[in-house]
Amino acid sequence: MVRPNEEVEALLQEYADLIAITGGEAFKARAYEKAARAIGGHPADVSHLDAAGLRKIPGVGRSIAEKVVEYVRTGRVAVVEEKRALIPAGVRELIAIPTLGPKRAMALYEDLHISSVDQLADAIEAEKLRDLKGFGERTEENILHGIALLRQAGGRxxxxxxxxxxxxxxxxxxxxxxxxxxxxxxxxxxxxxxxxxxxxxxxxxxxxxxxxxxxxxxxxxxxxxxxxxxxxxxxxxxxxxxxxxxRPDAWGAGMQYFTGSKAHNIRTRTIAVHLGLKLSEYGLFETEGGRRVASRSEEEVYARLGLPWIPPTLREDRGEIEAGLRGELPEVVTERDIRGDLHTHTDLTDGLTPLEEMVAAAAARGYAYYAVTDHAPNLSMERMTDEKVLAQRERVRSLDGKHHGMRLLHGTELNIGPGGEVDWPDEFLRGFDICVAAVHSHFTAGRAATTRRLVRACENPQVNIIGHPTTRLLGKRPGIDADLDEVFAACARTGTALEINAQPDRLDLGDEDILRARHHGVRFAVDTDAHSIPQLAYLRYGVGTAQRGWLTPDDVINTWPLRRLRRFLAKDGRR
Missing domain, CATH: 3.30.460.10 (Beta Polymerase, domain 2)
Structure with a gap:
């Protein structure tokens, strides 16, 4: 079910955590984390590679390659099993709590003998953590929030x-x-x-x-x-x-029924009753006499109810029935409408793949244009410099139009600082074709400060897109606390698009926020934020989220022809 690459990625990440828990060298844990990411994003199936082939993957050395070969051959890795044996199962359970981390999990076990999530929640309620070194009242609040996120995710x-x-x-x-x-x-x-x-x-x-x-x-x-x-x-x-x-003659009714949602199905069944019909997974039947009047296709079932076919992504009883009855159901955006990806990375910063390979892979997807947006210098761990990004610009320009005529945009992903400031001065930023700005730190600032921070970024004439706007990580980190309606209004006023980040652990903006932003007149960009070639295929999840937000191609700037897109990126000619 899961790609072998992802299995190996999870194993190496677990080993990195185990190294950290047992007090191993930090550099060794980081090496395994880096190798895990590289293997997870590698386009070829690692189960088909020998040790020499594995060592060609960036960050994979001899020792790591040997462990991967051992896992592929036997389904286990001896040193990982040994490390697991040193750590109580309860501690590994605690590591799953967002915001906790391996070292703190081990400290809780050693100092308070806590070995389950429930025990930890009880200990926090009894205020037992705040006297431990490295813990405190704020730490307790953060861990409680992490436990809530873990429980909210449940078995999903x-x-x-x-x-x-x-x-x-x-x-x-x-x-x-x-x-x-x-x-x-x-x-x-x-x-x-x-x-x-x-x-x-x-x-x-x-x-x-x-x-x-x-x-x-x-x-x-x-x-x-x-x-x-x-x-x-x-x-x-x-x-x-x-x-x-x-049965084949009930296919349409079955798909309509089992797609749901429950609330949508209740509405369609209610309409059926008012028409003297009964709707089930077997078909649409006359109440009197039981004659089946529709069942073979969803289109047939909806038509008999007086409705157009409703895209599955809209079936949440959020107005789609009423819109269908009025003939106002939107023609939602599809993958085929997307002409290019406007937020991607290369190995110049935290991506895993060289520029030339990412460009070739994007061209193979049939894009008309494609933006390279590596991180800017304020995310210091990426070690970006003026010289590096200008050299990349030259390489981008040399590749422009060389792959099936695909045009290239040279951009950057800026960091929105605590006060709304971004990397690089305006004069330097004018040299980029596109600027994505996103929050990467100070997630817990107050609501008013966070709102001002985002609004100021929108008002920057060089910023075109607010990337992963709420910063949420599904099941791991909540979105930042901001007055989103004020942010949405600022985006509409300044001509700044909001990103729908297609990374499966983000899907940010989420559908409900998209619906709200759309009413403000905001434009959107559906981007993958790809750090490797396989992640370019994440576009489907961003498009699905955009559909759930009722977006049409006209709402999404990367469905537009390049000339119209460039006019939007100019922000009224100020670039």
């Missing part, structure tokens, strides 16, 4: 993880004789940012072959239920998958 999984699992299962099941249709449904089809479980629907005349096939998948760890109408399994990654089989 990231959209991207669910998508990879679902598509692999759909591909396999579609090959079984007798399958007329197979697709995923539920919250995954609606592109929710996290997914509780995966719903797979099959149209076939016999259900048994498909039910049996699901239970026999290599990735199936547990069979939860095995029946003729529904089978549920849990994968080795802990994801529950529910498979249902419907």
């Amino acid at each position: 999984i990231p959209l991207s993880t669910a998508m990879e699992t679902a598509e692999e299962i759909v591909t396999g099941i579609s090959l079984i004789t007798g399958c007329e249709h197979c697709a995923y449904a539920g919250s995954l089809r609606r592109m929710r940012e996290t997914v509780g479980d995966i719903d797979i629907l099959v149209a076939a005349r016999r259900s048994a072959p498909f039910m049996d096939a699901l239970t026999e998948l290599p990735s199936t760890a547990e069979v939860v239920a095995h029946g003729t109408k529904k089978t549920s399994i849990r994968t080795v990654d802990g994801v529950q998958v529910d498979l249902r089989v419907v």
